Amino acid sequence: MRIELEKRPNVSALFSILSPFIAFALTIVFGGIMFALLGKNPAAALYSFFVEPLSEVWSLHELAIKAAPLILIGVGLSVCFRSNNWNIGAEGQFIMGAIAGSILPVVFYDWQSPLVLPLMLVLGMIGGAIFAAIPAFLKAHMNTNEILTSLMLVYVAQLFLDWLVRGPWRNPQGMNFPETRTFGADAILPEMLVSGRTHWGFAFAIIAALLVWFMMRYTLRGFEITVLGQSERAGRFAGFSSRRMIWFSMLFSGALAGLAGISEVSGAIQQLRPVISPGYGFTAIIVAFLGRLNPLGIIAAGLVLALTYLGGEAAQLSIGVSDKVTRVFQGLLLFFVLSCDTLIHYRIRVVRERFAALKTDEAH
Amino acid sequence: MPVKGQIASGPLLAVSNLTKLFGSFAACDAINLHIEPGEIHALLGENGAGKSTLVKMLFGVLAPTAGEILWMGDNVRITSPGDARKLGIGMVFQHFSLFEALTVAENIALSMDRSISLARVAEEAARLSRVYGLPLDPNAHVADLSVGERQRIEIVRALLQNPQLIILDEPTSVLTPQEADRLFETLLKLKAEGRSVLYISHRLEEVQRLCDRATVLRHGKVTGACDPRAETPASLARMMVGNDVAVVTPEGTSTTGDVQLEACHLSVAARTPFAVSLKDVSLKVRAGEVLAIAGVAGNGQSELFDALSGEYPVADDNAVQIRQKPVGTKNINARRLMGAGFVPEERHGHAAVSSLSLSDNLVLARNQSDRRAFLGGGFLKIIRQGAVKAAARRISAAMDVRKSGEDPPAGSLSGGNLQKFIVGRELDRQPAVLVVNQPTWGVDAGAASRIRQALVDLAKAGSAVLVISQDLDEIFEVATEIAVISEGRLSDPYPARELSREKIGLLMGGMHGKTEGAGAAHAH
Ligand SMILES: Nc1ncnc2c1ncn2[C@@H]1O[C@H](COP(=O)(O)OP(=O)(O)OP(=O)(O)O)[C@@H](O)[C@H]1O
Numbered sequence: 006m007r008i009e010l011e012k013r014p015n016v017s018a019l020f021s022i023l024s025p026f027i028a029f030a031l032t033i034v035f036g037g038i039m040f041a042l043l044g045k046n047p048a049a050a051l052y053s054f055f056v057e058p059l060s061e062v063w064s065l066h067e068l069a070i071k072a073a074p075l076i077l078i079g080v081g082l083s084v085c086f087r088s089n090n091w092n093i094g095a096e097g098q099f100i101m102g103a104i105a106g107s108i109l110p111v112v113f114y115d116w117q118s119p120l121v122l123p124l125m126l127v128l129g130m131i132g133g134a135i136f137a138a139i140p141a142f143l144k145a146h147m148n149t150n151e152i153l154t155s156l157m158l159v160y161v162a163q164l165f166l167d168w169l170v171r172g173p174w175r176n177p178q179g180m181n182f183p184e185t186r187t188f189g190a191d192a193i194l195p196e197m198l199v200s201g202r203t204h205w206g207f208a209f210a211i212i213a214a215l216l217v218w219f220m221m222r223y224t225l226r227g228f229e230i231t232v233l234g235q236s237e238r239a240g241r242f243a244g245f246s247s248r249r250m251i252w253f254s255m256l257f258s259g260a261l262a263g264l265a266g267i268s269e270v271s272g273a274i275q276q277l278r279p280v281i282s283p284g285y286g287f288t289a290i291i292v293a294f295l296g297r298l299n300p301l302g303i304i305a306a307g308l309v310l311a312l313t314y315l316g317g318e319a320a321q322l323s324i325g326v327s328d329k330v331t332r333v334f335q336g337l338l339l340f341f342v343l344s345c346d347t348l349i350h351y352r353i354r355v356v357r358e359r360f361a362a363l364k365t366d367e368a369h
Numbered sequence: 370m371p372v373k374g375q376i377a378s379g380p381l382l383a384v385s386n387l388t389k390l391f392g393s394f395a396a397c398d399a400i401n402l403h404i405e406p407g408e409i410h411a412l413l414g415e416n417g418a419g420k421s422t423l424v425k426m427l428f429g430v431l432a433p434t435a436g437e438i439l440w441m442g443d444n445v446r447i448t449s450p451g452d453a454r455k456l457g458i459g460m461v462f463q464h465f466s467l468f469e470a471l472t473v474a475e476n477i478a479l480s481m482d483r484s485i486s487l488a489r490v491a492e493e494a495a496r497l498s499r500v501y502g503l504p505l506d507p508n509a510h511v512a513d514l515s516v517g518e519r520q521r522i523e524i525v526r527a528l529l530q531n532p533q534l535i536i537l538d539e540p541t542s543v544l545t546p547q548e549a550d551r552l553f554e555t556l557l558k559l560k561a562e563g564r565s566v567l568y569i570s571h572r573l574e575e576v577q578r579l580c581d582r583a584t585v586l587r588h589g590k591v592t593g594a595c596d597p598r599a600e601t602p603a604s605l606a607r608m609m610v611g612n613d614v615a616v617v618t619p620e621g622t623s624t625t626g627d628v629q630l631e632a633c634h635l636s637v638a639a640r641t642p643f644a645v646s647l648k649d650v651s652l653k654v655r656a657g658e659v660l661a662i663a664g665v666a667g668n669g670q671s672e673l674f675d676a677l678s679g680e681y682p683v684a685d686d687n688a689v690q691i692r693q694k695p696v697g698t699k700n701i702n703a704r705r706l707m708g709a710g711f712v713p714e715e716r717h718g719h720a721a722v723s724s725l726s727l728s729d730n731l732v733l734a735r736n737q738s739d740r741r742a743f744l745g746g747g748f749l750k751i752i753r754q755g756a757v758k759a760a761a762r763r764i765s766a767a768m769d770v771r772k773s774g775e776d777p778p779a780g781s782l783s784g785g786n787l788q789k790f791i792v793g794r795e796l797d798r799q800p801a802v803l804v805v806n807q808p809t810w811g812v813d814a815g816a817a818s819r820i821r822q823a824l825v826d827l828a829k830a831g832s833a834v835l836v837i838s839q840d841l842d843e844i845f846e847v848a849t850e851i852a853v854i855s856e857g858r859l860s861d862p863y864p865a866r867e868l869s870r871e872k873i874g875l876l877m878g879g880m881h882g883k884t885e886g887a888g889a890a891h892a893h
Pocket residue numbers: 391396414415416417418419420421422423463771772773780781782783784785786811812813
């Protein structure tokens with residue numbers, strides 16, 4: 006006996022829309038079961054995980070701060086994924102963007118000018134883009150699988166950052182802590198609202214999402230991305246180059262990841278440390294899929310996944326479970342999103358091997 | 370309740386009131402049909418009549434909206450191709466379902482039981498392809514095969530399942546006459562073995578040659594049943610289309626205009642191990658002329674198309690010239706901007722993206738040549754949906770494209786209707802040069818005559834038209850001049866009037882002999 010996936014003749018439009026919601030509901034159900042198995046009251050635990058973080062102004066600001074990089078990266082990835090380029094290394098591009106943007110406040114710390122911040126942001130984008138250029142080059146010219154190369158480069162970026170903050174960039178006045186100097190006032194991304202900590206990174210994320218939405222929906226470039234993602238041959242017939250699209254989509258998503266990296270460092274952390282991301286680059290992959298690769302959906306999905314980070318922190322404090330539950334929830338969510346999508350396009354069939362084997366043997 | 374004896378003598382398959390709705394559109398409307406054991410049954414009808422939809426329901430690809438399917442007298446529900454295969458139904462699709470990255474044997478193995486080793490599948494496939502005269506290399510990659518070769522895979526794959534009923538959806542539209550003859554032998558052999566065949570085709574001569582009975586569909590309804598041998602092609606066509614089909618002749622085209630499209634000693638190395646290399650191809654197409662290139666599939670036609678269209682530019686700029694300007698190194702859009710239009714052979718995933726709407730598929734081919742009309746917003750290049758949709762409507766009306774809905778996805782159109790749109794998309798521009806690869810495969814008699822007439826009219830209006838085709842009837846209907854391609858070499862052109870079918874056959878054969886010798890010399 007074996008289990009087969011079989012393509013459905015008709016894909017239900019209704020379920021395509023409902024799928025993220027079903028996935029989210031299933032995640033909550035299974036999260037509740039998990040809490041129950043841990044000996045916690047599921048209702049209370051879920052409440053403190055998903056609702057409490059939304060009940061206060063400061064925590065809403067935290068939500069926006071965490072959602073900003075997720076949305077920014079997720080939007081870039083949606084362009085990649087739609088064009089059939091599988092950049093899995095946004096985490097590395099995020100870190101490299103943060104490092105490149107930090108050159109000014111760390112190395113040239115005594116240069117003070119209103120130009121510092123804009124230059125940092127630009128450097129951040131360049132850093133992320135250059136790092137994404139490596140898998141782009143390898144795919145476009147060496148036919149290498151970008152999933153593997155971009156993923157492996159994440160570890161290179163992480164270790165490079167670790168080396169920098171322990172070595173050449175360590176704060177000389179920092180009692181040997183593995184940290185850089187804290188950024189000067191000119192190098193800090195200001196807060197957006199008077200009510201709390203949300204910095205301009207959130208605005209960048211929303212603007213980027215709207216621009217990409219516009220691009221995908223109305224422009225020839227968006228059309229090119231869609232066509233090349235569906236059929237390279239038809240794209241060639243249209244005069245589009247899939248090689249150029251590899252470069253465009255990888256550099257574009259790398260730049261957005263880099264911008265997210267420098268925004269996070271300059272707006273929220275204000276120095277470099279060995280670890281500057283709780284896995285934003287990976288979580289953004291979930292965000293992109295949960296948002297159905299649609300920039301507007303990605304804004305919503307980014308907020309949902311940001312909530313899992315906050316919920317994890319809150320649950321750690323209030324009910325005393327490890328903040329690893331965040332990872333568990335994110336994993337559940339990705340699993341359910343992908344399986345809902347799969348079940349929308351395919352149905353499961355159980356095939357009895359014996360019978361089939363007999364039939365074909367008879368045949369010959 | 371039928372008893373056993375009656376089952377054996379009753380029809381193999383019967384459908385009653387079988388209906389398929391797409392939205393409110395009835396692609397099949399209360400169809401009744403039965404197929405006897407050991408008969409070859411033809412299903413006829415113009416493009417969009419609902420033939421593919423009907424057989425897809427029989428093969429479990431589409432779920433019927435209403436009606437019954439009786440298999441050997443039993444009411445069955447066929448919910449998947451797996452079900453159909455288990456019952457003993459095999460199918461060869463009009464649009465193939467093959468994985469390009471896999472080999473022939475791997476593709477076949479995918480539809481088989483997994484307990485059978487790949488080696489055994491390859492062996493069995495090789496054996497069947499020998500027995501039934503369908504040459505096939507089990508280790509070739511599908512991506513490198515021509516349409517005709519891909520079809521053989523589908524046929525062998527269906528035969529491997531040892532079906533009682535084998536359904537072929539327009540099998541010969543991509544075959545050469547010789548290949549088709551071999552297929553007919555195969556089918557007659559199957560019939561002699563007591564199997565039944567449900568045969569869809571637009572070629573009425575072959576239906577007459579082959580089929581015992583025919584059912585005619587029009588607009589989703591059965592409009593008649595007949596013994597095709599008692600009819601003439603013209604009377605069959607009338608049953609399908611409802612009126613007579615116009616005869617096309619190349620009358621009025623001429624060979625005296627300026628050269629608009631030229632290939633000069635064009636040589637292209639094979640891109641993949643299974644592709645054909647072009648060897649020193651030279652041709653000239655003048656304004657007002659239709660040059661047709663005949664040849665057996667897989668002899669360099671697609672490679673020639675790629676080089677002429679600029680999808681794969683060549684190294685020598687002078688090797689291809691459009692309106693007497695060298696364009697060999699230019700890309701496809703640069704060539705379109707110089708007034709050329711192109712219609713590739715494969716509709717799905719090359720000429721059109723199935724999941725995109727017709728209007729999007731219009732942008733696909735004309736995003737640069739019509740950028741003034743279709744794009745706005747300066748460097749933002751915003752697609753003007755209004756203008757594009759209006760143009761798509763104009764094309765659909767001009768070519769009589771039958772579709773469900775205003776702007777449906779290309780994949781939902783029947784094969785022939787999509788082809789009408791794809792050809793119409795280029796004709797709508799009135800291109801000075803048009804290169805068409807297999808303009809009417811899978812297109813019904815009425816629509817084919819319309820497309821061919823449009824090609825002739827385009828030439829008469831002063832354009833240069835190059836038609837690559839395997840269909841000799843088509844070639845004689847449209848061509849002013851004819852050349853033959855074989856193993857990547859092109860013969861000299863001959864005026865169509867001076868050529869007979871036999872001579873073309875000889876040309877193909879003669880050139881084969883010559884190049885085989887040359888190939889052997891290279892090999893050592
Ligand atoms: N998935 C679908 N959604 C909507 N309409 C469809 C779909 N599939 C087919 N149709 C419509 O049903 C009609 C019948 O299509 P079908 O493919 O059965 O025609 P056909 O007789 O096989 O034509 P051809 O000879 O061109 O292959 C067409 O008008 C087509 O547009």
